[in-house]
Amino acid sequence: MAGADAPPGRSKPASNRASRAAERRAAIVEAAFDEFVARGFAATRLDDIASRAGVAKGTIYLHFKDKESMFEELVRTAIVPLVAQIAAPPSPLVSVRHALEGFARTFIREVATTRRGDIIRLIVAEGPRFPAIADFYYREVISRGLAAMRALIELGIRRGEIRQTGLGRFPQIVVAPAIVAVIWKSLFEKHSPLDADEMLRVHLDLIFGERSTP
Amino acid sequence: MAGADAPPGRSKPASNRASRAAERRAAIVEAAFDEFVARGFAATRLDDIASRAGVAKGTIYLHFKDKESMFEELVRTAIVPLVAQIAAPPSPLVSVRHALEGFARTFIREVATTRRGDIIRLIVAEGPRFPAIADFYYREVISRGLAAMRALIELGIRRGEIRQTGLGRFPQIVVAPAIVAVIWKSLFEKHSPLDADEMLRVHLDLIFGERSTP
Amino acid sequence: MAGADAPPGRSKPASNRASRAAERRAAIVEAAFDEFVARGFAATRLDDIASRAGVAKGTIYLHFKDKESMFEELVRTAIVPLVAQIAAPPSPLVSVRHALEGFARTFIREVATTRRGDIIRLIVAEGPRFPAIADFYYREVISRGLAAMRALIELGIRRGEIRQTGLGRFPQIVVAPAIVAVIWKSLFEKHSPLDADEMLRVHLDLIFGERSTP
């Protein structure tokens, strides 16, 4: 991930014990994340995580209590950046459409086309078996994200940008195509590539009542 | 177990050998489906499937080659009803809106509120590890369903019911809230119940340009 | 143990499924007992039990929940025969000395010189870490055995055979040399063989006030 290529200038960056440990931990997190995303919780082997991270199996247990709590902590950690983006202020200065376009662009760039998209799929997949994770995800991402989205929608309605007043009650509708885009990318992209950018634009056209000009 | 050695003659309708086998197979399929949906592929134990189906573990192997092919066949089988409904003719007699409302109602009734909804989540979860399933699902459900949806949308556009012409290129947009509803039901329903019926209605209002009257 | 050499006459004794299972279970119990006695709980490997019993490792888990409950059940089972002997009636017809001599002989023959002696050492060794076992042993063996011994001692006192009236309050004193004999056999026999038979006789002489004639 990011951070793997430290700024050049030092040959052995941070070689004291504390940061060596931090590096190892980061490597484990990195590897575990990849494996969990690729195989799901149950099918992931700690052996694979260890060898991918370049550490011994036992080393994992210096950083995590067991496979389950490693998974939970990992997913939680990975969710945090999503939260940060969502918590961005709705920027009432520009038009609501403009704000939503910004959202869409950021989402495409930072989520749909990166491994962060996979985490959404992972939560959908493992959520029912890890209620703690589903709860956390709901609390930190879903409820906040939808609240922000609702505020934006209602602003749009007040300003007359959005005519469909029912959207305020179902911000999920505004987000739905983005979710579908993420799922599509991981499952069907090879069968039929999806121009997520364009799809979200069409969706916004639908919401803001403009006619698309193909 | 019970009834296995019932006195011959007529214990149940169609109790000859061939159909007895068919019954058992159906029980296994049923049980396996429940377990796979509840736990995912890797975490499901054949032991649990067997006892839920009321057969011995070995019996499963009389009907399926192994766990993996059982899973694949199962999901394939479970998808068929979805296909049937989707392949229903777009019914050009009524309005397009009316047709889509019918779709939505059927979806809510037959998918979102039943176990068939979980199969969508299951495919999202296991798709990457079972490309054969993802392929099959794309071929049988996604591509056909989207094609039908696209035809309907274009009909709506030609008839002037739908003004947003871009939707023809992205039928996913029309389906997205239904997908989100299914996911929501399995993950977040307990945190915040979703009125899927109403949400889909608002979504149709958005598409067909009517103002919702709260 | 006993039962390994079934009565001849049939080449494959008890070859139906149920008794095959019973045989295997017996083999596991046998092997596990040997291993636990030889190494103690923690140092015993299920691998060794399995191969000594001639079964696969997994087979053990068809009969026992886990290592710990196997150990507890095993020891409990092994204790039962001790109980049976102890529950023998105090036989008031003969002299108390005679009764105690019978006890001593039986103890030497059936406990001190057999593997049942090792179980006493095993309980001493593992008791503190398996309170359930110590409790069971106290309840089934110790308390009953001491009660019976006390009754016998008091009978001896009433009959004038035993002059030391304090023994009624401490039946442990009467049993102590037998316990020591068992421990001695497993730890120090090779350094200095102990004639347990004779020791117990001397002990009885001490109790019944007779002078030993070497």
Place this chain on the structure above:
Amino acid sequence: MAGADAPPGRSKPASNRASRAAERRAAIVEAAFDEFVARGFAATRLDDIASRAGVAKGTIYLHFKDKESMFEELVRTAIVPLVAQIAAPPSPLVSVRHALEGFARTFIREVATTRRGDIIRLIVAEGPRFPAIADFYYREVISRGLAAMRALIELGIRRGEIRQTGLGRFPQIVVAPAIVAVIWKSLFEKHSPLDADEMLRVHLDLIFGERSTP
């Protein structure tokens, strides 16, 4: 941990390097002894010993070759005080009964009611797996102790204090109740408290032919 980097000069009495090492070693021995007594050899973790001793795990290996030799050395060390007391001269000045009463008192005070009692149980438990320890224990404690006891008994016989001449051949009989008391304390004390003091007194009454007066 705390105090590891104390300001040099004088943190504790005798804080030069050599004695600091000796203190650490003593702490390890102390901690190890507690752990081994509480859990037995195999179930004891070096981690626990280290943290109980307040040293790092690696430090243990500066003082002991490995777990096994640490255990052997430890038990040996712990036995030494027992030896000292046992080797005390039989004091022919007072009556033999008086000498044995002194023994009993000392045993109760210094062994049965302290951790040194547990070491007897530990040796009984681990002896078969550590022949070296059983050998050492036999050589240093058992054989010496019994020799001293035998000498005392024979003195008693010669002086006419003890009438049961067979005891000279089985000094174990005289010691047996003390052993049983120790075992009782660790296993059954909570079920039924034992007045070891009184029991040993009754036992001496038995040996010396006096009638107990309850």
Place this chain on the structure above:
DNA sequence: TATGAATGAGGTTTCATTCAT
């Protein structure tokens, strides 16, 4: 001398699969 992160062999336990009945 002291540390404690790292190792990896080895333990317990699970479970898909087989096969004699």
Place this chain on the structure above:
DNA sequence: TATGAATGAAACCTCATTCAT
């Protein structure tokens, strides 16, 4: 066809031991 006891590979996890600092 149906069973379910048996298997054993493979998973997770522990912990004695090492070694760079």
